[in-house]
Structure formats: structure tokens, C-alpha cells
Amino acid sequence: xxxxxxxxxxxxxxxxxxxxxxxxxxxxxxxxxxxxxxxxxxxxxxxxxxxxxxxxxxxxxxxxxxxxxxxxxxxxxxxxxxxxxxxxxxxxxxxxxxxxxxxxxxxxxxxxxxxxxxxxxxxxxxxxxxxxxxxxxxxxxxxxxxxxxxxxxxxxxxxxxxxxxxxxxxxxxxxxxxxxxxxxxxxxxxxxxxxxxxxxxxxxxxxxxxxxxxxxxxxxxxxxxxxxxxxxxxxxxxxxxxxxxxxxxxxxxxxx
Ligand SMILES: C[S@@+](CC[C@H](N)C(=O)[O-])C[C@H]1O[C@@H](n2cnc3c(N)ncnc32)[C@H](O)[C@@H]1O
Numbered sequence: 563x564x565x566x567x568x569x570x571x572x573x574x575x576x577x578x579x580x581x582x583x584x585x586x587x588x589x590x591x592x593x594x595x596x597x598x599x600x601x602x603x604x605x606x607x608x609x610x611x612x613x614x615x616x617x618x619x620x621x622x623x624x625x626x627x628x629x630x631x632x633x634x635x636x637x638x639x640x641x642x643x644x645x646x647x648x649x650x651x652x653x654x655x656x657x658x659x660x661x662x663x664x665x666x667x668x669x670x671x672x673x674x675x676x677x678x679x680x681x682x683x684x685x686x687x688x689x690x691x692x693x694x695x696x697x698x699x700x701x702x703x704x705x706x707x708x709x710x711x712x713x714x715x716x717x718x719x720x721x722x723x724x725x726x727x728x729x730x731x732x733x734x735x736x737x738x739x740x741x742x743x744x745x746x747x748x749x750x751x752x753x754x755x756x757x758x759x760x761x762x763x764x765x766x767x768x769x770x771x772x773x774x775x776x777x778x779x780x781x782x783x784x785x786x787x788x789x790x791x792x793x794x795x796x797x798x799x800x801x802x803x804x805x806x807x808x809x810x811x812x813x814x815x816x817x818x
Pocket of ligand 1: 569570571572589590591592598600602744746747748749770771772773774775776777791792793794797
């Protein structure tokens with residue numbers, strides 16, 4: 563079940579009930595000058611940071627006491643934004659998303675940047691978190707190497723290890739099967755890990771910057787409810803088309 567509103571999140575957030583959201587996944591414009599059919603990625607640094615604080619202050623009260631928030635950012639602005647958020651929420655992790663960018667040319671005056679910074683914040687210490695659905699299976703070589711009696715029958719060897727805070731997941735190249743017509747679409751695998759670990763079944767996920775609808779699709783696919791806001795009507799239509807096919811495929815019982 564999902565709801566999508568073609569609105570500026572600053573307006574739409576006011577309509578949400580306080581303490582109603584289990585998980586916020588927010589992937590706002592990074593201030594990289596991308597064309598989202600609006601000027602949202604072209605703000606000056608000062609205006610950008612003030613705007614970030616404005617929508618975050620509207621978002622935080624919507625989160626339940628057990629809820630949490632994942633915020634995508636770049637290294638250029640994450641220090642200021644995460645410091646600001648630490649005054650209002652509990653910082654749990656900084657996740658580094660390694661986009662697995664292949665070797666490339668580009669500037670020779672600095673190192674090539676190939677990661678995004680994701681801040682994971684909770685409303686308070688008793689936040690919901692379930693590691694089991696996102697454990698990483700051990701490969702057969704590691705399992706074989708742990709055959710000493712000390713390890714035999716150990717649960718952790720069977721259920722997999724705790725995911726680390728560096729997530730190496732390929733960005734979506736142009737011909738990827740998930741790819742939609744949106745410049746900064748995130749991979750489902752990345753968003754699904756957040757949802758499975760940080761939102762209870764049937765819980766509510768909020769995405770204030772829905773883009774191509776990745777969060778909404780990941781939520782539906784995993785039995786969570788979702789609400790999304792997106793300013794650009796063309797992207798809203800894209801999301802509707804994407805989710806219609808997801809829902810239909812899901813009902814047929816062979817989504818992927
Ligand atoms: C980085 S993209 C999100 C991409 C998305 N996570 C995905 O996987 O497709 C940011 C989106 O936020 C939208 N946007 C920018 N400012 C907004 C605002 N104030 N309210 C709602 N949407 C906004 C842009 O149009 C853009 O589609």
C-alpha cells in the first residue's frame with residue numbers, strides 16, 4: 563500500500579501525523595547542479611544548508627519514538643548536516659556507499675570520489691533494528707575453513723555475518739534492468755537493506771524526495787507501507803508506471 567503526492571515536501575510534511583512514521587529514507591538533492599526539472603540541486607551552499615535544516619526539522623516530529631532516518635549526502639556537506647542532526651537525534655552509523663565506480667579518467671588534481679555518505683539516525687536509544695534479514699551469508703570457502711570443532715554448529719556461521727558500515731553496491735548504469743529515466747536513481751538492493759533492518763513488517767516508510775520511486779518499490783516488495791513526496795510531475799508519472807507494474811507482478815507472485 564502506498565501514497566504518492568506531487569508536492570514540495572515542505573508543504574506535504576505538514577499533512578502527516580506526528581509520530582506516525584517508522585522509517586524515513588531521504589535522498590535529497592546533493593547540490594551538484596543536476597537537472598531534476600526544477601532548481602532544487604542548484605542552490606548556493608548557504609541556502610542549501612538552511613533548506614536542509616528546514617525540511618529536517620519538519621520531518622523529525624513525524625518519526626515514532628522507535629523510528630529512524632537514513633539520510634543520503636556527499637562528503638562536501640555531510641559534516642555540517644550530520645552535526646546539525648546530532649543535536650536532534652541519536653547518530654547510529656555513518657554508512658559509506660561505495661558505488662563501485664569503474665576506473666576512470668577525470669581530474670588529476672585530487673583522488674576520484676566514488677562514495678556517498680549515508681547518515682543513520684534514530685529518534686532514541688530503543689530504536690527498532692533487526693539484523694537477521696540483512697545478514698551477509700558466508701561464502702563456501704570461509705565456511706569450509708571454519709570446520710574446527712570450535713565452529714561446528716555455530717549459529718552465526720549459518721545465518722551469516724553482521725553487515726559492515728561500508729556497503730559496496732554497484733550504481734545503476736544506463737542499461738541496468740532496474741534503470742528508470744531519472745538521473746540519480748538508487749539501487750533497490752541499497753534501499754531494501756535499510757527497510758528490512760529498520761522498519762517492522764507493515765510499518766510506514768516515508769520518502770520526502772521520491773525521485774524514480776525506489777523507496778516506494780522497495781517498501782511494497784517487502785510488505786511495508788510507504789508514503790512519498792516528489793515535486794516533479796513527470797517523475798510522479800514515472801513512479802505510478804513503475805509501481806503499477808511492481809504491484810501487478812507482485813500479485814502474480816513472481817516479482818523478481
Ligand atoms: C536525489 S533524487 C531522489 C532519487 C530517488 N532516491 C531514487 O532512487 O530515484 C531527489 C529528488 O527530489 C526531488 N525534489 C527536490 N526538491 C524537492 C522538494 N522540496 N520536495 C519534493 N521533492 C523534491 C527532485 O525532483 C528529485 O527527483
